[in-house]
Amino acid sequence: MAGKTILTPGQRAALFDPPTDPSIIERVYTLGSAELAEIFRRRRPANRIGFAVQLCYLREPGRALRGDEAPPLPMLALLAEQITCTVSDFDLYADRSPTLREHRAQAEAWLGMRPFVVSDRRALFEIAVDVAASTDRGEAIVAAMMRAMRDNNVTLPASDTFERIALVARARARKSAYSGIAHGLSGDQKDNLAQLLIAGPVLGRTTLAWLREYPEAPSAGNLAAVIARLEITRGLAIEPERARTIHANRYAVMAREAAIMSAQHLSRLDEIRRTATLCAFAIEIEVALTDAAVFMMEKMIGSLFRRAARSRSDRLVEEAGRLKEIGKIYAALGRLLIEGRWNPEDPRDAIDREIGWTNIERSVRETELLTGGSEDGLEDVLERYPSVRRFAPSFLAAFTFRAAKSNEPVLAALAILNDMYAANRRALPPNVPLGFLRVRWRKLVLQDGTVDRRAYEIAVIVHLRERLASGAIWVEGSRAYRTLSDYLLPKSAFETMLLEQYVPVAVDTSFAAWLADRRQRLGARMAEVNRKALKGQLPDVTLDAGGLKISPLRNTVPEEAEELKAQLYGLLPRIRITDLLSEVAVSTRFGDRFAHVRSGEPPQDGPALMAAILADATNLGLGRMAESSQGLTHARLIWTAQWHIRDETYAAALAAIVDYHHVLPHSAIWGPGTGSSSDGQFYRAGAKGEGRADYNAKYGSESGVLFYTHVSDRYAPFYNKVIAANAGEAAHVIDGLLNHESQLEIKEHATDTAGAVDHVFGLCHLLGFRFAPRIRDLSERRLYTFTPSAEFAALDQLIGGTINVKAIEDDWKEVLHLAASIRTGTVSASVMLKKLAGYSRQNSLSRALREIGRVERSLFMLDWLDDIDLRRRTNANLNKGEARNALARAVFFNRLGEIRDRTFENQRHRASGLNLVSASIILWNTVYLGRAADYLRRQGRDIDDALLSHAAPLGWEHISLTGDYLWSDMKLPEDGFRPLRTQNRQSEA
Numbered sequence: 001m002a003g004k005t006i007l008t009p010g011q012r013a014a015l016f017d018p019p020t021d022p023s024i025i026e027r028v029y030t031l032g033s034a035e036l037a038e039i040f041r042r043r044r045p046a047n048r049i050g051f052a053v054q055l056c057y058l059r060e061p062g063r064a065l066r067g068d069e070a071p072p073l074p075m076l077a078l079l080a081e082q083i084t085c086t087v088s089d090f091d092l093y094a095d096r097s098p099t100l101r102e103h104r105a106q107a108e109a110w111l112g113m114r115p116f117v118v119s120d121r122r123a124l125f126e127i128a129v130d131v132a133a134s135t136d137r138g139e140a141i142v143a144a145m146m147r148a149m150r151d152n153n154v155t156l157p158a159s160d161t162f163e164r165i166a167l168v169a170r171a172r173a174r175k176s177a178y179s180g181i182a183h184g185l186s187g188d189q190k191d192n193l194a195q196l197l198i199a200g201p202v203l204g205r206t207t208l209a210w211l212r213e214y215p216e217a218p219s220a221g222n223l224a225a226v227i228a229r230l231e232i233t234r235g236l237a238i239e240p241e242r243a244r245t246i247h248a249n250r251y252a253v254m255a256r257e258a259a260i261m262s263a264q265h266l267s268r269l270d271e272i273r274r275t276a277t278l279c280a281f282a283i284e285i286e287v288a289l290t291d292a293a294v295f296m297m298e299k300m301i302g303s304l305f306r307r308a309a310r311s312r313s314d315r316l317v318e319e320a321g322r323l324k325e326i327g328k329i330y331a332a333l334g335r336l337l338i339e340g341r342w343n344p345e346d347p348r349d350a351i352d353r354e355i356g357w358t359n360i361e362r363s364v365r366e367t368e369l370l371t372g373g374s375e376d377g378l379e380d381v382l383e384r385y386p387s388v389r390r391f392a393p394s395f396l397a398a399f400t401f402r403a404a405k406s407n408e409p410v411l412a413a414l415a416i417l418n419d420m421y422a423a424n425r426r427a428l429p430p431n432v433p434l435g436f437l438r439v440r441w442r443k444l445v446l447q448d449g450t451v452d453r454r455a456y457e458i459a460v461i462v463h464l465r466e467r468l469a470s471g472a473i474w475v476e477g478s479r480a481y482r483t484l485s486d487y488l489l490p491k492s493a494f495e496t497m498l499l500e501q502y503v504p505v506a507v508d509t510s511f512a513a514w515l516a517d518r519r520q521r522l523g524a525r526m527a528e529v530n531r532k533a534l535k536g537q538l539p540d541v542t543l544d545a546g547g548l549k550i551s552p553l554r555n556t557v558p559e560e561a562e563e564l565k566a567q568l569y570g571l572l573p574r575i576r577i578t579d580l581l582s583e584v585a586v587s588t589r590f591g592d593r594f595a596h597v598r599s600g601e602p603p604q605d606g607p608a609l610m611a612a613i614l615a616d617a618t619n620l621g622l623g624r625m626a627e628s629s630q631g632l633t634h635a636r637l638i639w640t641a642q643w644h645i646r647d648e649t650y651a652a653a654l655a656a657i658v659d660y661h662h663v664l665p666h667s668a669i670w671g672p673g674t675g676s677s678s679d680g681q682f683y684r685a686g687a688k689g690e691g692r693a694d695y696n697a698k699y700g701s702e703s704g705v706l707f708y709t710h711v712s713d714r715y716a717p718f719y720n721k722v723i724a725a726n727a728g729e730a731a732h733v734i735d736g737l738l739n740h741e742s743q744l745e746i747k748e749h750a751t752d753t754a755g756a757v758d759h760v761f762g763l764c765h766l767l768g769f770r771f772a773p774r775i776r777d778l779s780e781r782r783l784y785t786f787t788p789s790a791e792f793a794a795l796d797q798l799i800g801g802t803i804n805v806k807a808i809e810d811d812w813k814e815v816l817h818l819a820a821s822i823r824t825g826t827v828s829a830s831v832m833l834k835k836l837a838g839y840s841r842q843n844s845l846s847r848a849l850r851e852i853g854r855v856e857r858s859l860f861m862l863d864w865l866d867d868i869d870l871r872r873r874t875n876a877n878l879n880k881g882e883a884r885n886a887l888a889r890a891v892f893f894n895r896l897g898e899i900r901d902r903t904f905e906n907q908r909h910r911a912s913g914l915n916l917v918s919a920s921i922i923l924w925n926t927v928y929l930g931r932a933a934d935y936l937r938r939q940g941r942d943i944d945d946a947l948l949s950h951a952a953p954l955g956w957e958h959i960s961l962t963g964d965y966l967w968s969d970m971k972l973p974e975d976g977f978r979p980l981r982t983q984n985r986q987s988e989a
Contacts (some may be wrong), residue, residue, distance in 0.1 A: 006138030050093030063156035128169030178276035218299035218388040238282040308380035393421035409433040469838030485828040506768030533794035535763035548779035561950035571932040573978040607967035616913025650912035655741035666930030671713025677877040680706035686898035710736035711881040734829035758853030765821040811848035925953035
């Protein structure tokens with residue numbers, strides 16, 4: 001084991017070295033009166049400061065001072081000041097080894113500590129094994145052992161003692177996990193798993209590779225391919241319960257390894273580890289295939305309605321010409337009848353002569369045909385029955401559906417269809433469930449009292465899709481389609497939270513207290529805004545009989561600000577994107593966050609990591625990046641991407657950049673760091689990516705995806721995710737506020753109108769965020785009060801009704817349960833909001849949350865009318881996010897800026913890489929904009945921060961984004977910074 005370590009140098013220093021930050025040193029090493037008295041028992045200054053250092057080392061970090069070690073100068077300075085010595089006195093003490101050993105023993109005795117002995121190793125090993133059962137991270141294992149030693153007042157031994165024990169414990173924990181998940185497998189099960197690694201003549205590759213390469217684009221053929229793979233996976237007969245035989249974190253690592261390792265790699269492993277890894281693969285691939293198949297079905301039904309709507313639209317355009325001709329006939333008919341009132345001639349003779357009864361009869365028949373269909377276009381959906389029939393039998397036969405209600409009529413209808421498909425019949429039984437049908441479907445299904453089979457089949461599949469989306473029906477073996485309660489905190493855990501009063505929400509858990517507070521606040525704000533409206537005192541707001549009018553904000557940038565911005569950017573050094581990324585990586589150490597899947601160690605190949613990130617960010621791809629990079633091979637990039645780049649490592653790396661950015665002095669000119677905004681940016685899909693993308697009329701007729709990004713008021717993009725182009729953005733607002741890994745503490749968040757829904761207002765209130773969206777056509781939104789009142793005459797035209805207090809009270813506990821589940825990370829807000837929106841009828845929990853949202857939206861609208869600073873702040877934050885989109889578009893330039901990835905995982909990596917590189921550019925620009933501003937001030941230029949704040953860190957003209965990518969050594973320039981582009985370089989500090 002010689003030469004092996006489990007800690008990085010940085011981790012080792014953080015655990016075993018004294019702190020170097022002055023504020024921490026002052027807090028940790030300020031001596032008490034008893035300690036000072038003990039120190040002053042030593043007469044010579046050198047002994048006093050030496051003994052003080054020994055005492056402090058034993059206290060923090062808990063180990064003895066080494067003979068050749070020089071304590072941090074800030075620590076020595078603080079101690080010298082307290083005991084009337086000088087820092088140089090310590091140099092005399094360090095030369096006296098016997099005194100050092102004696103003082104260590106005395107300090108240990110005074111603190112009640114004892115040295116580490118051989119018998120302590122066994123206790124440490126047991127602790128290490130226990131921690132290693134749940135993690136491979138060496139830092140966590142060593143830290144747990146260190147805590148145990150401190151708790152027992154044992155002086156910490158050298159770091160290599162801990163590391164050797166941790167390495168052995170981790171190896172044992174891994175072996176134990178492999179044995180645990182594979183324990184009890186039958187011979188047949190082991191043979192089935194072994195067959196996955198064998199290449200067959202039919203597939204042309206190993207079964208393992210074939211299973212992994214399942215298609216994701218929604219089509220009947222691809223659904224059949226997924227179901228075929230699912231049948232093979234189920235044939236392996238690996239019980240999902242095996243995943244619960246070992247710690248969840250250990251299983252997660254095993255599952256990630258199983259998703260990466262090739263058949264060749266797996267075949268080289270020892271038998272136990274290979275079998276265990278294949279077990280994890282079998283469990284995970286079955287879940288993945290199940291979710292993929294149900295997702296495809298959802299997409300295909302959505303596509304069915306979209307194509308039907310398009311056909312209906314095309315047909316209406318065609319019919320418009322025919323209707324025009326018919327209209328001419330009816331206009332002539334009307335004219336004859338009007339004129340016939342005063343004409344003694346029989347109007348029927350006039351009609352026959354002028355128009356002809358044959359033409360009248362034909363026009364009536366055509367009119368009946370053209371107007372005979374329903375307004376909702378379901379007949380057009382019914383015309384696509386063959387598309388549904390191509391996938392419905394195999395889909396329904398492949399899965400077991402469950403519902404909370406034992407007599408769920410949709411399940412009964414599914415059973416009937418399954419029996420009909422299995423028997424290859426073309427007729428439904430006499431009596432079929434109809435209670436689940438919506439009114440519009442019932443009209444289509446029941447034709448003259450008879451059930452139309454084709455309409456019924458489509459209706460059942462459509463209603464199944466709706467119930468799967470809401471969680472009212474779920475699929476056995478699925479992770480994405482579970483019952484609603486499965487997403488929330490366990491009931492018992494939440495009840496304990498309520499009992500012990502530590503529910504993690506930002507409101508009083510007592511409904512009566514919450515109601516009294518909101519009632520008082522809403523009433524007071526209504527009265528205040530009503531008074532100001534009557535007096536015409538609302539800033540830039542007119543509220544009178546003509547309606548509500550809010551003067552638009554003038555977002556003018558002073559001319560001198562544009563000139564200053566040009567000057568600043570003219571000073572910024574020119575740089576290649578590769579060098580910029582490397583310099584930011586060295587400064588922030590974000591590269592260390594890309595931990596290895598298994599060992600948790602940071603990557604050793606810095607250039608390969610940076611190239612793989614840039615390949616995602618620029619949409620170049622690993623193959624073309626290898627061709628464009630000097631000294632990097634495709635295999636090297638693939639290995640780095642597979643083992644180090646994941647959603648969680650991207651998030652951790654982004655947090656490192658954002659945290660570094662937010663403490664830069666220059667970034668403070670843009671905002672306090674507590675505000676943010678979020679917005680979606682559309683990217684077209686091309687090639688293979690089209691099948692995985694969606695359509696949204698807002699972005700034209702091309703398919704694509706949205707990269708939804710949260711940006712702080714200091715321009716740092718601290719969270720992003722990929723969402724469907726046709727998905728509502730509102731559901732994803734809260735995810736970014738809760739699930740980012742940075743140190744930001746966001747208090748106020750802005751979105752555009754797309755995010756401004758009552759449910760988001762309600763959840764933001766419960767979770768402690770102020771939601772401040774910019775709502776288009778605010779006059780069309782309505783205020784809600786707790787009681788009807790005639791007191792607010794000026795606001796009467798805006799009041800839409802009263803809050804349903806009983807709805808909130810009836811589900812108050814369920815609302816708190818939902819909020820607590822979201823806050824603790826048990827479920828994401830986007831998942832729950834989509835589930836609640838998926839109910840065909842109003843869910844009681846959704847109704848209660850909506851009513852809470854109405855209260856908060858009403859308060860927000862009143863603040864919006866009364867507070868022009870709120871309007872300006874919201875507008876400014878949204879403009880920052882929208883301006884950042886231009887930078888992202890410039891970076892993401894390869895392949896025409898189109899998403900061409902066929903898998904959702906690769907799309908997420910594209911978005912994460914783009915966001916990380918954008919954040920790196922913003923950070924680098926911020927550093928050098930600050931230095932450029934300092935340079936101008938040293939030249940005598942008086943620059944106001946308000947003017948300087950208009951120079952956003954979003955420029956890229958000075959950055960070379962294209963060409964060959966050269967990866968030099970990962971280091972900063974000699975002086976830490978590149979020189980500014982000044983005429984006199986020597987004048988720049």
